[in-house]
Amino acid sequence: xxxxxxxxxxxxxxxxxxxxxxxxxxxxxxxxxxxxxxxxxxxxxxxxxxxxxxxxxxxxxxxxxxxxxxxxxxxxxxxxxxxxxxxxxxxxxxxxxxxxxxxxxxxxxxxxxxxxxxxxxxxxxxxxxxxxxxxxxxxxxxxxxxxxxxxxxxxxxxxxxxxxxxxxxxxxxxxxxxxxxxxxxxxxxxxxxxxxxxxxxxxxxxxxxxxxxxxxxxxxxxxxxxxxxxxxxxxxxxxxxxxxxxxxxxxxxxxxxxxxxxxxxxxxxxxxxxxxxxxxxxxxxxxxxxxxxxxxxxxxxxxxx
Amino acid sequence: xxxxxxxxxxxxxxxxxxxxxxxxxxxxxxxxxxxxxxxxxxxxxxxxxxxxxxxxxxxxxxxxxxxxxxxxxxxxxxxxxxxxxxxxxxxxxxxxxxxxxxxxxxxxxxxxxxxxxxxxxxxxxxxxxxxxxxxxxxxxxxxxxxxxxxxxxxxxxxxxxxxxxxxxxxxxxxxxxxxxxxxxxxxxxxxxxxxxxxxxxxxxxxxxxxxxxxxxxxxxxxxxxxxxxxxxxxxxxxxxxxxxxxxxxxxxxxxxxxxxxxxxxxxxxxxxxxxxxxxxxxxxxxxxxxxxxxxxxxxxxxxxxxxxxxxxxxxxxxxxxxxxxxxxxxxxxxxxxxxxxxxxxxxxxxxxxxxxxxxxxxxxxxxxxxxxxxxxxxxxxxxxxxxxxxxxxxxxxxxxxxxxxxxxxxxxxxxxxxxxx
Numbered sequence: 240x241x242x243x244x245x246x247x248x249x250x251x252x253x254x255x256x257x258x259x260x261x262x263x264x265x266x267x268x269x270x271x272x273x274x275x276x277x278x279x280x281x282x283x284x285x286x287x288x289x290x291x292x293x294x295x296x297x298x299x300x301x302x303x304x305x306x307x308x309x310x311x312x313x314x315x316x317x318x319x320x321x322x323x324x325x326x327x328x329x330x331x332x333x334x335x336x337x338x339x340x341x342x343x344x345x346x347x348x349x350x351x352x353x354x355x356x357x358x359x360x361x362x363x364x365x366x367x368x369x370x371x372x373x374x375x376x377x378x379x380x381x382x383x384x385x386x387x388x389x390x391x392x393x394x395x396x397x398x399x400x401x402x403x404x405x406x407x408x409x410x411x412x413x414x415x416x417x418x419x420x421x422x423x424x425x426x427x428x429x430x431x432x433x434x435x436x437x438x439x440x441x442x443x444x445x446x447x448x449x450x451x452x453x454x455x456x457x458x459x460x461x462x463x464x465x466x467x468x469x470x471x472x473x474x475x476x477x478x479x480x481x482x483x484x485x486x487x488x489x490x491x492x493x494x495x496x497x498x499x500x501x502x503x504x505x506x507x508x509x510x511x512x513x514x515x516x517x518x519x520x521x522x523x524x525x526x527x528x529x530x531x532x533x534x535x536x537x538x539x540x541x542x543x544x
Numbered sequence: 545x546x547x548x549x550x551x552x553x554x555x556x557x558x559x560x561x562x563x564x565x566x567x568x569x570x571x572x573x574x575x576x577x578x579x580x581x582x583x584x585x586x587x588x589x590x591x592x593x594x595x596x597x598x599x600x601x602x603x604x605x606x607x608x609x610x611x612x613x614x615x616x617x618x619x620x621x622x623x624x625x626x627x628x629x630x631x632x633x634x635x636x637x638x639x640x641x642x643x644x645x646x647x648x649x650x651x652x653x654x655x656x657x658x659x660x661x662x663x664x665x666x667x668x669x670x671x672x673x674x675x676x677x678x679x680x681x682x683x684x685x686x687x688x689x690x691x692x693x694x695x696x697x698x699x700x701x702x703x704x705x706x707x708x709x710x711x712x713x714x715x716x717x718x719x720x721x722x723x724x725x726x727x728x729x730x731x732x733x734x735x736x737x738x739x740x741x742x743x744x745x746x747x748x749x750x751x752x753x754x755x756x757x758x759x760x761x762x763x764x765x766x767x768x769x770x771x772x773x774x775x776x777x778x779x780x781x782x783x784x785x786x787x788x789x790x791x792x793x794x795x796x797x798x799x800x801x802x803x804x805x806x807x808x809x810x811x812x813x814x815x816x817x818x819x820x821x822x823x824x825x826x827x828x829x830x831x832x833x834x835x836x837x838x839x840x841x842x843x844x845x846x847x848x849x850x851x852x853x854x855x856x857x858x859x860x861x862x863x864x865x866x867x868x869x870x871x872x873x874x875x876x877x878x879x880x881x882x883x884x885x886x887x888x889x890x891x892x893x894x895x896x897x898x899x900x901x902x903x904x905x906x907x908x909x910x911x912x913x914x915x916x917x918x919x920x921x922x923x924x925x926x927x928x929x930x931x932x933x934x935x936x937x938x939x940x941x942x943x944x945x946x947x948x949x950x951x952x953x954x955x956x957x958x959x960x961x962x963x964x965x
Contacts, residue, residue, distance in 0.1 A: 363593045364811060370788075379765055382761075383790060457754065458754065458781050458812075459781040507747065508721055
């Protein structure tokens with residue numbers, strides 16, 4: 240290796256690391272955001288979140304294989320998951336608001352039912368959808384444009400959209416008021432029941448969007464793939480803490496740095512282990528998550544002033 | 545099992561099972577039937593459902609064919625086949641139930657090596673006649689276990705030299721991070737030592753991993769002549785889609801797992817599986833080598849919604865007939881007597897060809913082939929070779945081999961027992 244080529248190789252390595260970070264970052268945000276809304280705003284831990292995403296995957300794959308263009312099929316996946324979420328909220332979840340452990344057991348049971356139903360109805364596997372958009376090549380390496388560029392960009396747009404929705408619109412103010420103090424919100428004329436349904440529907444739609452976006456990047460589509468998303472989502476929600484948008488963003492960034500770095504330098508196994516180790520260390524020192532710590536720090540500072 | 549002695553451990557195991565079953569609310573009434581009973585534990589849900597379902601279907605097909613022909617020794621075979629759901633704890637519970645409560649006369653169980661190892665102590669404790677049919681890493685020398693699938697020495701032994709001759713000898717190994725993958729990786733290292741190949745990279749990947757971008761970057765960095773892949777399960781299949789997206793399908797892949805088990809060439813759009821070369825004993829495309837028989841037609845007639853008749857399903861199918869022939873010859877379902885007949889060695893006509901059971905090792909001499917997947921995902925076969933279980937027969941124990949006819953063993957030999965890996 241000549242000295243002249245060394246900087247180019249270093250640049251390629253840095254680019255490969257950056258693309259892997261973006262790949263991991265996009266995945267964790269998209270896997271997490273629906274779970275974070277339902278948990279952060281409604282106090283329900285939806286352990287069927289992975290299966291909600293899977294419904295988005297199935298909705299997309301089935302309509303795509305039926306002949307619809309991929310973007311339209313993705314829309315169908317989101318709609319199916321949203322409708323499913325509303326039905327589940329009205330029939331099951333509404334009985335478990337602010338009953339954390341009960342909601343975990345109920346939704347875990349729901350997850351088992353969904354994956355078994357998918358198995359019974361659609362069989363053990365659906366035909367896969369090839370990942371679109373090809374790759375970007377640099378030096379000896381290449382990275383998928385869809386996974387490493389498009390999906391992280393969509394993930395950031397989703398977070399920006401949610402920020403606008405919950406802070407800049409009347410619906411957002413009503414929804415947050417409902418979550419903060421439902422009785423006062425009702426006294427102010429807000430239809431809190433409708434707000435709960437709407438918030439759960441948004442969480443479900445985001446799960447459906449994640450499923451739709453990953454349907455062409457998931458490879459084999461089988462009824463047990465929901466767990467692929469749930470572990471990372473669960474870890475990111477707990478590490479992120481109560482604030483939906485900042486929590487998701489900060490936890491995804493932190494976890495992705497260690498996941499991508501570990502995978503790039505030491506292999507996939509170490510990348511996974513590092514992600515979980517960081518989560519353990521973060522929870523040891525930040526029991527309320529990153530945003531919980533930030534809130535606590537702000538309050539202490541205000542008190543000192 | 546007739547003539548089974550009840551040790552303290554088996555009594556404890558039986559009590560624990562009865563307690564477990566009663567706690568779980570399962571029916572324990574009724575007890576065992578008087579006729580022959582066969583147990584099937586194959587995954588119809590969970591991570592291995594895709595491969596396990598066709599194993600279950602083929603086992604049922606063979607047993608139902610035997611029943612339709614009048615049964616065995618004039619008796620109809622009863623089938624007990626709960627779904628173990630790719631869960632090793634459930635496998636252990638169900639294995640105990642099938643042995644102790646249903647008193648099965650023979651058991652077909654398990655896809656992964658981790659599952660086999662999870663239930664092997666229970667099989668050994670109860671001296672249960674057990675057919676393990678998945679192709680696997682090899683080395684199990686066990687009194688009552690018949691691992692009739694091809695071993696790594698047979699599968700990797702045919703495909704690795706073929707690829708090295710065709711494309712060059714720099715090899716990158718990727719494999720699932722559990723006993724099967726680790727030992728298969730050791731076998732590729734053994735083949736590399738024997739033939740002076742270069743291992744330029746080696747990575748073992750957790751079973752739940754679906755993102756292979758870092759693996760692909762490392763492969764691109766090392767630029768091997770070919771990849772040896774022993775990835776396992778539906779999560780790992782994503783590697784092939786990402787391989788196509790990253791346009792590295794020009795790097796050939798040798799494998800002992802892909803194509804023949806999960807029919808990836810059918811489920812994935814071309815060109816994801818282009819240039820994949822699998823060392824196999826059977827694939828559905830191979831048809832039926834027996835005169836006047838067509839297992840593929842029979843299989844889909846019985847199971848119209850089936851996905852694929854995979855290599856393991858064929859192993860289940862012929863091993864049911866292997867067992868039935870031994871039962872007929874023994875004139876009894878007594879498991880020790882059936883094992884004694886099997887240990888005499890047998891030739892059997894299977895859909896994959898004329899096979900031989902090696903009585904001393906309980907393993908098969910298989911007709912091995914290299915299955916080649918082209919850019920349209922069409923399968924062709926090349927390099928037909930009959931390969932015996934040489935590792936157990938002539939390499940272990942200082943070259944004396946494992947001989948279950950003469951000595952009791954419940955051992956799994958690994959490559960490092962013989963080679964410096």
